[in-house]
Amino acid sequence: MPEERQEHHITCIECPVGCSLLAVRKPEGITVTGNRCKRGESYAVQELENPTRVLTTTVWVENGVHPLLPVRSARPLPRHLVPEGVRLLAGIRMSAPVRVGETVCGNIAGSGVAVIATRSMEALHG
């Protein structure tokens, strides 16, 4: 659920300076202070309205050199869906061989974003 708070303290990550931003939700829109550049302002607005993150985790894989296959979301997805996405992916079982970029899950947690393998893994047997 998107936050309902009025004031948000955000550390900007757009560049190494790391400005401390204050984003305030007002009836006319979101005001951002503390930023030294425009990227900071848009970052703060994004973090308030629709914070997104790349999901990275592993899934179980059979017949591979390791029991786990690393995966990631093809694009960033809404931040609040990440833990749920990881939980859902814990139930998936792939089977080697797998090719890097292969789809592991077409649409994770209703986000519309796919999850793909981030490495290739050969089959051990057969």
Place this chain on the structure above:
Amino acid sequence: MKTEVAVVGGGPAGLAAALAASETVSVVLLERERELGGILPQCIHHGFGNFIFDRMMTGPEYAQHFIDRVEQSGIDVHTETAVLSLSDDRTLTAVSPREGIMSIDARSVILAMGCRERTRNQILLPGTRPAGVYTAGTAQRLINVEGAMPGKTVVILGSGDVGLIMARRFTLEGATVRGVYEIMPSPGGLTRNVVQCLEDYDIPLHLSHTVTAVHGSRRLRAVTVSAVDEEMNPLPGTETTVPCDTLVLAVGLIPENELSRQARIAMDGRTGGAVVDEHMETSVPGIFACGNVVHVHDVVDDVTVAGGTAGRHAAQFARRPPRARPRPIEVRAGRNVRYVVPQVLRHLDEDTATLYFRVQETEHRVVCAVVDQDTGAVFHRGKQPVVRPPEMVSLRVPTSDLKNVETNILVHVRKEEHA
């Protein structure tokens, strides 16, 4: 076995070096693990390749890119092959299950063995020795590759990127991270990671704190944490006990230079790695080094670049070893600079030389400069809004200007007002 170039280590440095060398000469790549990639296969988070590929990749993807190219090249890859010794005449002895004991005679050698983690014992952490105390890399390997969950209630010591990444990883896999404790007054890793690993998950970050004792006779039961003063000594009376079953130590990386010492390569006490020139050649002619074995990097893209440099020049050396080596220009670390790599410049055969350095302390609004102390000549001058120890800085210096330097050049950082 004879080869022109032998590369020790199949992580990102070794892969880049092998690929660069293979464009002109025969290459043997020796890797002790079952697969190539070094530490990258367990770094499943993204943040790699931002500079080289202009997109964010995960560690495994970054590695896969180079592994695929190595497989298509003519590089002679030997996995499960551990190099046991290296002599200063560039003979390597290695062991593998398939080939037994191997002796490799190489015209030039590239060392890319990476680094290991500082251990609990090295920080002299008092207390008992129960199960449940792990260095961050080991915990990462267990969770992401081996399929075992180290514990369920976690305390992390060290806020470098590895510690921050593991705070998030443990949390996503269902554990409770009680907190991240950092002995310095500021975080050791990138701000992006503080935000996306700690703030996103409401994991407390305790700066100027450290763990002072481990409790538990069989499995970890709790740790004692304490605030510290400016000298990083525990402040009496600030101790609290934090119940936990897992302690993750992210307290530093140490370049793995066992082989370098065997070959009697000159080492730099500040980096923990070999002294290298701009070709990544060490003090022993024909032995090159690149990647974390030279100095610990923040960004893998820099490792790939260094690997390419080492590979190119190792190949050149293999084909046509120079009769004599030019007199080196020493590169010195000046004000607020902890170390600079390369430590010497010898050849000046490219348009620019890239110098990498780390600062001692965080400073805002500074000027970084490269100067000739004797003549006062300035070879580079650039402003930076902020410099921090965890963020390595790179500077390009035009080599034409350096040709007249008699002894050494100095890299220093000054506040804008004083520059």
Place this chain on the structure above:
Amino acid sequence: MSGRRLLRGVTRRLHRGGWNTAVKAEVSGGVVTLEGEVSSYHEYVSLGTAIGRLSGVRGVVNRVTYPGRPEPEHRRGEQRRLRTADVVIVGAGVVGCCIARQLSRYHLEVVVVEKETDVACGTSKANNGMVHTGIGEKMGTLKQRLCVEGHRQFDRLCRELQVPYRQQGMYIVLTPQSFASLAVPTALAQAVGGRLIPSMILRRAKKLGLPMRRADRREVLEAEPHLTRDVLSAVYAPTYGVTCPYRFTIALAENAVANGVQVMLGTEVVDVLVEDGRVAGVQTDRGTIAAPWVINAAGLYADVIADMAGAREYTIHPKKGAILLFDKETSHYVRHHLSLLRFPRTEHYKGGGIMLTVDGNLQWGPTITEIQDRDDRSVTREEIDAVFEHYQALLPGFPRQAVIAYFSGLRAATFTEDFVIKPADAVRGFIHVAGIQSPGLAAAPAISDLVIDILRRQGMDLRPKGHFQPRRQSPPVMRELSDEERAQHIARNPRYGRIVCRCEEVSEGEIVDAVHSSLPACTLDAVKRRTRAGMGRCQGSFCLPRVARILARERDRALEDIEKDRPGSRLFVGPAKCLLEGEHED
């Protein structure tokens, strides 16, 4: 000494110590039993020590209570009969295993019962491995005599068992630090002590038949170039040796097993069965073993076991010793062991020093601290600081940051500070082998000889086997072989070519050998003790996951069941993602 006279002496001492109202003493056969209450553990120890020092006291049973005195805990005993035997040895430390091996020369059914998951899990693995010559022990004690006798056997024994043993000798040195705690002007102390003390040591050496000699300052500095320039004088003891104490114990146990002994690990004795004044066997948490002879080699818990038999003649008060271990890069700092003498001397503490392990790592220590908890295996900040403080003056410029490990061990000291090796007074067939602290390792072969002697005199029928096999074949250690030998092993078994522990160069083949040896390694640390995997610079950072995987595979267990060392020391809480599925119960 008559009982009455001893009691008078004890009563006087209690009076002098102010304990006469709080503590009552009883004397029987030279054993003083104390009961009552004191204010602290510290006082409890002072009391026991004071009484233990009186002449005529053979043993102190200190039943005095103090606030916070812990109740001993035990596992529940099982009733079912496991087996019968001739001899049960309680405790598989170096002494228990040495006795077992000795007994396996005879036609006897011998069982060793050990509560930990491996042999050598108590004091036997937590010491510096020094094989003392006896010079440092108090004259006239049993421990000194057995040390001298045991030391003589060590070379041959280690060759039979294929265990490394190095005799590079020791310099016992005197520096200004030796006299720092004395209330005498240092210059005087140095001048007198520097000459007098070596003479005293050499006189003692002559009495013991030890080939020691004086070494003047010039010689010591030539022999030890990194030693502090202000060394005053030294005595050289060329026969001082070192071994790996847990490999030695494991080898003894494996050889005993090869010769028919059964070693039951993870089995705790909870009671000693006595019938008609004679031992009838033991009850453990797995079942009972009927046997007419029980040898109590239970180390830190020897007094607890003795109590079970109604044969308590001593009390153990543990004394912790902490040791720091340094990177092999620093091995060149010393060539011989260095022992630093300090005055005033504590009678039963040799003072420690800078010793080399048999593998070439430097060890500094041990410290000495009275500790209440027999399970305390911690190393405190104070102990680490104490080690640095005591020994850093010996090697100026030594890189302190080269420490790679530190550990502590508890000495199983009695209040009379000597070994107690004798048949029990109150119960026939029960043999005490208690109070074994330093020089327990060096003395072990002689302790076993003495125990055999006692058994013979007590009427045990000892018929030698014709087929006793004294030689133990050590499994191959790849890093010690020539390239050709190594290649041959790998050709036959490729696992010997796969390096698992990069720091110590340990192959998968060696780890598998350890898991399938006659005394199988079941835990991570058991593998470590047999192969050195995890003992190097990175302390297992790289190899822990791989060793755990090999253990799980070879023992056909789930990865989650693998333990570090003691029961209950699981390395993992479950497979990855186990915490994501439903509620996780504590």
